[in-house]
Amino acid sequence: MNLAIIPARGGSKRIPRKNIKAFCGKPIIAYSIEVALSSGCFDRVIVSTDDQEIADVALQYGAEIPFMRPAELSDDFTGTQAVIEHTINLYQELTKQNVKLACCIYATAPFIQPQDLQKGLQCLQEEAADFTFSVTNYAFPIQRALRVNASGRIEMFNPENFHIRSQDLEEAWHDAGQFYWGTREAWLSGKPVFGDYAVPIKLPLSRVQDIDTIEDWKRAEWMFSAWQKEKLTLNYL
Structure with missing residues (x-):
């Protein structure tokens, strides 16, 4: 069995009610649910939440809520991996069905596409990896990053790179914060997602935006909106 798990607790602080806040016309969690359902990758699409309103919205868009998340896994300090482990273990216990693969999909990932999930699943199986997850490249070489020191002046983190052309520096990547495929054994072992046993699924910068603050939300x-207009134009042509 392949399980999609969408973590969505109710206590977000920086953006209140973040996981069900309206985003371009519908609750932001709806995008993750709908894409998971349409991808054809999953036997079940589950939302892990401690919040009844979030549960009601998730059910409305087609997800399942087989159980509510306990309070001890819903505070500001609980990591995603603990939530995924809890969901896999309890789901298996209640249904007596074995989870083979599980994919964590964040509730605030409106840019995710079915083909991204499909590619992640394919790579996980073909590469015999423990995890596959979305990444994107940094827009500027991290080797030329700057800091503002205690005197309010500028310093380079790596001054030796000042005279090296940007195109000659190694490209760097970061977690795109959309989805994380993993085997049941990898999730339950507590193995970190980032490692040489993981395969990256590369996404374009135009489809990646962290949403942690109101400014992030507006930018997203x-x-x-621009992405949707471009798709409509291409479909019309």
Whole structure:
């Protein structure tokens, strides 16, 4: 059995009610649910939440809520991996069905596409990896990053790279924060997702935006609206 698990607790602080806040016309969690369902990758799409309102919205868009998440796994300090482990273990216990693969999909990932999930699943199986997850490249070489020191002046983290052309520096990547495929054994072992047993699924910068603050949210809506207009134009042509 392949399980999609969408963590969505109710206690977000920086953006209140973040996981069900309206994003370009519908609750932001709806995008993750709908893409998971349409991808054809999953036997079940589950939302892990401690919040009844979030549960009601998730059910409305087609997800399942087989159980509510306990309070001890819903605070500001609980990591994603602990939530995924809890969901896999309890789901198996209640249904007597074995989970083979599980994919964590964040509730605030409106840019995710079915083909991204499909590619992640394919790579996980073909590469015999423990995890596959979405990444994107940094827009600027991290080797030329700057810091503002205690005196309010600028310093380079790596001054030796000042005279090296940007195109001659190694490209760097970061977690795109959308989805994380993993085998049951990898999730339950507590093995970190980032490692040489993981395969990256590369996404374009135009489809990646962290949403942690109101400013992030506004930028994401601008990007999403532009992306949708581009898709409509291409379909029309």
